[in-house]
Amino acid sequence: MDDVRCPMCGKTNPAGAETCQYCQARLKPLVISNPNEEAGKAPIPGADANPEDSVPDWLRALRNDNDASQPGSDAEEESLFSEEEANSRISGTSGSEYDWLRGINMPGTVTPDAQDQRPAWEFTQEVPSIPEVPSQPEASENEPLDASSGHAQESQPGAPEEDQAGQFTFEQPPADETPFKPVEPAPEPAEGAEAEPDWLQRIRERQRLDQEEVQAPEQAAAIPEEPAATLDEWLASLRTEPKQEPPHPEPADLAPTEEPQPEETPDWLSGPSPFDIPEIPAETPVETIPAGETPVSVHPEEPELPSEIPADLNNIPDWLSTVAPQETSAPIESSTTPEAGSQPEDIAPAELPGWLNSMRPVESVTPATPVDSAPDSLVESAGPLAGLAGVLGAESEITRFRKPPVHSVKLQVSENQQLNMRLLEDILATEGEAKPVPKRTSLPSLAILRLLIAAILVFAILAPMWFNGQFLAMPGPARISSNITDASYLIGTLPAGAPVLIAFDYEPGIAGEIEATSSAMIAQLAERGAFLTIVSTTPTGPLLGERLVQNLNQRAGSATTRYANFGYIPGGASGLLALAENPRLVLPYDLRSQDAWNSGPLMQVNHLADFALVMVLTEKPETARSWIEQVQPFLQAKKTPLVLVTSAQAEPMVRPYYEGNPRQVSGMVAGLAGGATYESLTGRPSTARTYWDSFGAGLLAAEILILFGGITYIAIALVSPRKKTEGEGAL
Amino acid sequence: MTLSSLSLPDLVGICLGFILTIFVFSYLVGDNPFFRFAVHVFIGMAAGFAAAMVITNVIWNQLIALILKTPGSSFYLILPPMLAGVVLLIKLFPQVTRFGNPIMAYLVGAGAATAIGGATLGTIFPQIGATTSLFSLSSGQAGAGSSLAFLVRGGIILVGTVTTLLYFQFGVKAAPDQAGKRPEWIERLGWIGMIFIAITFGALFAGVYSAALTALIERIQFLFNTLLLFIR
Numbered sequence: 001m002d003d004v005r006c007p008m009c010g011k012t013n014p015a016g017a018e019t020c021q022y023c024q025a026r027l028k029p030l031v032i033s034n035p036n037e038e039a040g041k042a043p044i045p046g047a048d049a050n051p052e053d054s055v056p057d058w059l060r061a062l063r064n065d066n067d068a069s070q071p072g073s074d075a076e077e078e079s080l081f082s083e084e085e086a087n088s089r090i091s092g093t094s095g096s097e098y099d100w101l102r103g104i105n106m107p108g109t110v111t112p113d114a115q116d117q118r119p120a121w122e123f124t125q126e127v128p129s130i131p132e133v134p135s136q137p138e139a140s141e142n143e144p145l146d147a148s149s150g151h152a153q154e155s156q157p158g159a160p161e162e163d164q165a166g167q168f169t170f171e172q173p174p175a176d177e178t179p180f181k182p183v184e185p186a187p188e189p190a191e192g193a194e195a196e197p198d199w200l201q202r203i204r205e206r207q208r209l210d211q212e213e214v215q216a217p218e219q220a221a222a223i224p225e226e227p228a229a230t231l232d233e234w235l236a237s238l239r240t241e242p243k244q245e246p247p248h249p250e251p252a253d254l255a256p257t258e259e260p261q262p263e264e265t266p267d268w269l270s271g272p273s274p275f276d277i278p279e280i281p282a283e284t285p286v287e288t289i290p291a292g293e294t295p296v297s298v299h300p301e302e303p304e305l306p307s308e309i310p311a312d313l314n315n316i317p318d319w320l321s322t323v324a325p326q327e328t329s330a331p332i333e334s335s336t337t338p339e340a341g342s343q344p345e346d347i348a349p350a351e352l353p354g355w356l357n358s359m360r361p362v363e364s365v366t367p368a369t370p371v372d373s374a375p376d377s378l379v380e381s382a383g384p385l386a387g388l389a390g391v392l393g394a395e396s397e398i399t400r401f402r403k404p405p406v407h408s409v410k411l412q413v414s415e416n417q418q419l420n421m422r423l424l425e426d427i428l429a430t431e432g433e434a435k436p437v438p439k440r441t442s443l444p445s446l447a448i449l450r451l452l453i454a455a456i457l458v459f460a461i462l463a464p465m466w467f468n469g470q471f472l473a474m475p476g477p478a479r480i481s482s483n484i485t486d487a488s489y490l491i492g493t494l495p496a497g498a499p500v501l502i503a504f505d506y507e508p509g510i511a512g513e514i515e516a517t518s519s520a521m522i523a524q525l526a527e528r529g530a531f532l533t534i535v536s537t538t539p540t541g542p543l544l545g546e547r548l549v550q551n552l553n554q555r556a557g558s559a560t561t562r563y564a565n566f567g568y569i570p571g572g573a574s575g576l577l578a579l580a581e582n583p584r585l586v587l588p589y590d591l592r593s594q595d596a597w598n599s600g601p602l603m604q605v606n607h608l609a610d611f612a613l614v615m616v617l618t619e620k621p622e623t624a625r626s627w628i629e630q631v632q633p634f635l636q637a638k639k640t641p642l643v644l645v646t647s648a649q650a651e652p653m654v655r656p657y658y659e660g661n662p663r664q665v666s667g668m669v670a671g672l673a674g675g676a677t678y679e680s681l682t683g684r685p686s687t688a689r690t691y692w693d694s695f696g697a698g699l700l701a702a703e704i705l706i707l708f709g710g711i712t713y714i715a716i717a718l719v720s721p722r723k724k725t726e727g728e729g730a731l
Numbered sequence: 732m733t734l735s736s737l738s739l740p741d742l743v744g745i746c747l748g749f750i751l752t753i754f755v756f757s758y759l760v761g762d763n764p765f766f767r768f769a770v771h772v773f774i775g776m777a778a779g780f781a782a783a784m785v786i787t788n789v790i791w792n793q794l795i796a797l798i799l800k801t802p803g804s805s806f807y808l809i810l811p812p813m814l815a816g817v818v819l820l821i822k823l824f825p826q827v828t829r830f831g832n833p834i835m836a837y838l839v840g841a842g843a844a845t846a847i848g849g850a851t852l853g854t855i856f857p858q859i860g861a862t863t864s865l866f867s868l869s870s871g872q873a874g875a876g877s878s879l880a881f882l883v884r885g886g887i888i889l890v891g892t893v894t895t896l897l898y899f900q901f902g903v904k905a906a907p908d909q910a911g912k913r914p915e916w917i918e919r920l921g922w923i924g925m926i927f928i929a930i931t932f933g934a935l936f937a938g939v940y941s942a943a944l945t946a947l948i949e950r951i952q953f954l955f956n957t958l959l960l961f962i963r
Binding site: 451457466513539540567568570573577585586588589593626630633647649650661671695702 | 852
């Protein structure tokens with residue numbers, strides 16, 4: 001089949017399509033074949049090639065009679081009808097023939113009588129107003145309509161016979177749905193009009209009765225009575241024998257009626273049509289509605305109305321004859337999918353008026369590609385979107401309910417996970433079990449070795465004591481370091497009776513070394529008459545100071561040592577700082593709770609720098625550092641020397657303070673060797689001399705043992721090679 | 732010295748000292764109750780003596796006696812630290828322990844400030860100056876005719892310091908699919924620094940052994956003299 005061109009956008013569409021693929025315009029308007037075509041005039045575009053086959057006989061006869069009676073008004077009437085058809089197409093509904101008669105009187109509507117010469121584009125939103133059908137007398141309107149009784153209609157010459165279903169119904173749309181203003185009253189028919197035929201009178205009567213049955217107060221309110229009266233008058237002029245009225249359908253329903261063919265055309269209809277309706281190309285198929293048959297619509301299932309019309313409707317104007325019969329009222333069904341491959345009947349193409357043609361979409365803005373509509377797109381048949389395809393279904397998704405999927409809540413455990421779980425359970429089960437402690441096989445050898453080493457050392461230490469000899473010589477002048485010389489110098493140059501501050505900051509466990517190191521120095525101080533001021537930053541320090549003084553007195557044979565024991569200095573480094581700033585405030589009383597500051601040489605001491613010498617005895621580098629950092633800066637005011645007596649283990653950390661420039665420590669004696677050196681330097685043998693032989697022997701024994709152990713370890717390593725771990729390469 | 736010349740307290744003290752010393756030496760055969768007893772006695776006595784010293788020498792002499800003997804101006808000087816000390820006692824009770832936090836904060840702050848100030852002014856700055864003067868012949872430390880030795884000594888100190896610091900440099904470059912490794916020159920210099928570290932550890936060990944040996948000599952001599960005292 002040939003392609004069909006869309007009357008709106010001009011695009012080609014498949015022959016069987018009912019709506020345009022591009023603009024969704026209807027391709028097959030619902031129009032009745034134009035009888036002018038048979039008369040030899042210019043056929044309506046899109047009209048069927050052989051419309052005679054589909055036109056009922058009575059309609060054909062009407063057309064022939066009408067053509068013979070009114071040769072000059074066909075074109076306008078056709079154009080008018082086309083305009084009306086176009087209007088109905090625009091509105092989307094093919095209303096009743098009388099609905100559009102009433103409702104097309106839009107603002108600015110131009111009546112045909114006005115002979116309006118306005119251009120076509122002004123009628124874009126205008127619908128040619130058609131005068132209302134003159135209203136019937138009120139008495140006749142209020143008469144109840146008895147359908148069963150029926151009313152005999154005046155027979156009109158040439159009026160068609162009444163058919164069973166053919167009826168003229170005047171469906172007045174509801175007031176709220178009426179988009180148009182009330183139709184102006186139709187002019188009175190001309191006095192010179194010919195008498196109405198019987199069939200027309202019957203039609204009018206039937207219409208009047210229909211109006212009476214339709215009780216719509218809101219319609220009456222929406223539509224002024226005058227326009228209804230006007231319409232009734234108009235219809236009254238066309239009235240034929242009243243017919244039995246079937247039950248009225250819903251106002252929204254499309255009530256198919258049959259258009260009687262008036263024998264005479266009113267003047268307003270006979271006038272020239274103000275609209276220019278261009279011809280629709282012949283490619284557009286137009287559904288030709290045969291006479292007596294209802295046109296095919298989107299509701300093919302709707303019952304067809306009998307299209308019997310009296311054959312003698314010779315006075316029906318052309319425009320009325322071309323009005324499509326009303327469709328039967330049928331309930332609006334759910335959306336149905338148009339069957340693929342359905343071949344709707346051909347419908348004569350509509351002739352677009354000028355104003356409508358101006359609305360025709362331009363090629364450039366029309367979609368170049370057809371609208372991709374789903375092959376199974378639904379055509380809505382209910383609601384305000386009836387007739388449109390591709391819309392959302394009226395049915396909610398909820399109606400297509402289905403049971404939600406059920407997910408398993410069972411824990412999914414893989415085999416690997418189960419294996420790991422069993423392993424973990426075994427480990428936890430064995431956790432509480434008591435395991436036997438493996439025997440230590442290396443204990444006896446280590447114990448013997450330890451005892452052997454201890455015995456060697458004790459023997460080396462005890463032997464000189466046993467033999468009570470001095471086997472090792474004291475350090476000579478070549479081995480005397482500068483720190484010992486300086487300390488000796490400082491102590492040797494002290495004035496007699498000078499106050500000396502001595503800090504006993506060592507633990508009782510190391511007292512043997514410190515006492516052996518410092519005994520000669522303190523003895524020298526005591527010999528020079530220095531006033532010893534004992535302080536300590538440890539709780540046991542004052543007691544050790546007391547012990548030292550007692551030993552000195554015991555050696556001297558008399559308690560000649562002058563001293564003051566001020567006890568413990570709290571606060572650590574903060575206490576030393578406070579002591580350096582104000583010793584009288586920090587240590588107001590001595591251990592005997594006596595005010596020693598105001599007696600003896602301490603009366604002249606107000607600051608730490610007032611002491612002649614400050615000596616610190618300690619085995620910890622931290623304590624020595626605290627004295628140097630906190631106290632030594634305050635001693636620089638009067639260049640009070642600071643002498644350190646430290647243990648051999650603290651000497652490496654404290655020596656930099658002595659060797660720095662400027663020196664922070666004036667003198668330093670470290671360890672038994674330093675004490676022995678000091679004793680050798682000063683010629684005052686003391687405790688260090690007593691320990692020196694044992695000390696030498698012990699050092700010698702230790703050196704031998706270390707050497708022997710190293711050689712043994714190397715020999716074992718050479719004889720039995722073993723794996724080296726990563727940590728053995730480092731120290 | 733004979734037993735007759737000793738007083739009873741001295742004799743008891745010597746005997747206790749002898750016994751406790753033997754108890755401590757018993758550790759040679761392993762841990763035993765005698766050693767534990769001696770350790771416990773020492774710890775207890777040290778704690779007790781410390782408590783007694785604090786009470787008599789600090790609380791009484793430096794606080795109470797000061798107020799009693801010198802009232803007036805001394806009282807107002809002592810009152811703030813006295814109240815602070817009382818507030819610190821509140822920290823013994825969990826319900827009101829937070830009230831002692833300000834005093835504790837003051838103590839911690841003052842101690843930290845003292846330590847930091849002393850370390851900066853008393854150690855860091857003087858030691859930096861001392862390090863820079865290692866190669867200064869005019870510093871006065873170099874003796875006559877020993878300039879070369881002074882410079883060599885300074886060089887050794889400098890090399891030892893630098894290589895020792897490089898030994899503790901463990902930064903490595905990230906390499907794909909390879910374990911991190913230090914640069915070669917750091918490895919070599921770090922090996923030299925390891926030698927200096929080993930020498931330093933040796934010196935420290937010698938000092939510790941010397942101190943411990945001296946203490947052992949003193950104890951052994953005590954035991955020897957005590958035995959002689961009782962034997963003779």
